[in-house]
Amino acid sequence: MVYQLQHVSVRYQEHDALQDINCTIEAGKWISVIGQTGAGKSTLMQVLKGLIPVIQGEYQIDHQPVSKDAKGRLQVRPEIGYVFQYPEHQLFETTVARELAFAPKQQRWSSSQIQQKIAEILPQVGLSEDVLELAPFQLSGGQKRRVALASILMMNPQVLIVDEPTAGLDPVGRATLLQYLQKWQQQDNRTLILVSHHLDDVAQYSDEIILMDQGVLIGQYDPVTLLIEQSHLLEQSGLILPESIQLLQLIEQCYGQKIEVDSCREEDIFARILPLWHRKEPNDE
């Protein structure tokens, strides 16, 4: 599947939330959307999911225009799973098992189909069957978020939008959740769209990054192009570079030498920095 926005604008009352957006989301990739608060990230995601209409421009799926009326936009929804920011606020059933079964029951799945799917999904999000009979309010923040994610994965979306999934989680919880998302995405050529303020997370996992600023799409880049070669764009948009890349820049300045990198993953950056560090003192030829 290919999702394309062509010259799309969205307005809330008098405020332009998205202005003349062009972007292409291709299947099988991890695409991150970054930008400061109010940049238009969630609005862009709602357009992709078909939740809000575009006032100008066109939304196409596999080169076919998506109808602008509510009925046409409804057809987009099943194939795209959307985990909202703070999804735990949307857990409303009395037990986790009932929560996970809710949407499949609406689609008239049999009980055994539901049980089979729950058994498949729980380990994918790092939950054990022990949580099934617990009430959502008995779970930790991280567990609630995983239950919310599991309830969306139950319906087999091929595209998953996750809006700030790591907000409020500690570093271990963040890494664990993102690793589960990566495993999910890498199976079956799936597409994951991560909305995030955390450039560290984005640098670690993305195939492509969409940078937004004040309703404008600044560009869609691979991580090395944006975080290394065009890092001034991030600074202009008020975003702070990951610490590993700040360190890379500092070492380049100290040694007066450009360090070539082909990945923005923290471990790959350190693998390039350390040999130079061990070899010589700064500016000591």
Ligand SMILES: Nc1ncnc2c1ncn2[C@@H]1O[C@H](COP(=O)(O)OP(=O)(O)OP(=O)(O)O)[C@@H](O)[C@H]1O
């Ligand atoms: N329902 C709405 N009615 C009016 N204005 C809105 C509405 N939703 C969003 N906006 C405005 O549109 C702009 C873009 O909002 P959006 O939520 O898309 O930004 P964002 O980048 O996702 O921000 P955040 O990182 O804080 O979630 C903001 O100025 C916001 O105040």
